[in-house]
Amino acid sequence: MPELPDVEVFRRYMDATALHQTVAEVVTADARVVQGATPADLATFLRGRRFERTERHGKHLFAAVDGDGWLELHFGMTGFLRYYQGADAAPAHGHVRFRFDNGYELAFVDRRKLGHVAPVADLAAYLAELELGVDALDPGLDAAAFRELANGRRGQVKCWLMDQATLAGLGNVYSDEVLFHAGIHPRRRLEDLEGADLDRLHGRMAGVLEAAVQAKVRPEAMPAGFLLPLREVEGARCPRCGTSLERVKACGRTALVCPACQPLPG
């Protein structure tokens, strides 16, 4: 479930491994994860080129191709990157593999194939086409701008946090985490929240996302008091107050909440 912190870690991984090397070949093992081009066209687009730098917007990763254009990588629910040398080290489900002239490969791995890679000619135009909202870690997203995003909107606060057209980067896991740290129930109505609630959400969001990146998104490396490592734990208790955590349906997803720290009025 790659969300903003996961994709940021992938971005840094790609920066540390796969930049400034000439692409010798692009091998597509499953064409379903190549979007907006045929595998042959993708290979033609990248062959002889280098990835020069990366950018991330929300859950989307973009690698600048020298010359012109970009490669988009979107990871769906099970996607990740793997850089390796030799067929023995090749991961399973490496549906698209970028082979460099130094003998290494970067594989786009995605067991469930809900992600994709795509050539992008004009990044600004493509971002507009995607209708992505402001990145959740955009430095320009101050408390006032955050409040403005909620202006005139209604519905469950968790839906709003996960709406990529409003705020890009949060999914089920990190919206839960932010709501927990802000003490707000995922089913609370956005229009019922006060300014102070929105300010608290805004403040906790940056801290949560940055801490997760710092931990390289490893659950065991998350700061104390995080909900995330407890998601898979049956009968887990709130790290703050010890109350049994509950799973509730919110926005079509299973949300993890502390009923004491995140009360639901009514």
Added chain:
DNA sequence: ACGCTTCCCTGGAGGC
């Protein structure tokens, strides 16, 4: 605009 459902996919878990 919102809320709900279905679909895309795969694999692990649990029931029978």
Added chain:
DNA sequence: TGCCTCCAGGGAAGCG
């Protein structure tokens, strides 16, 4: 051992 169903949850799409 195997078959069936459910569930995971990013995103698009369709409907009321």
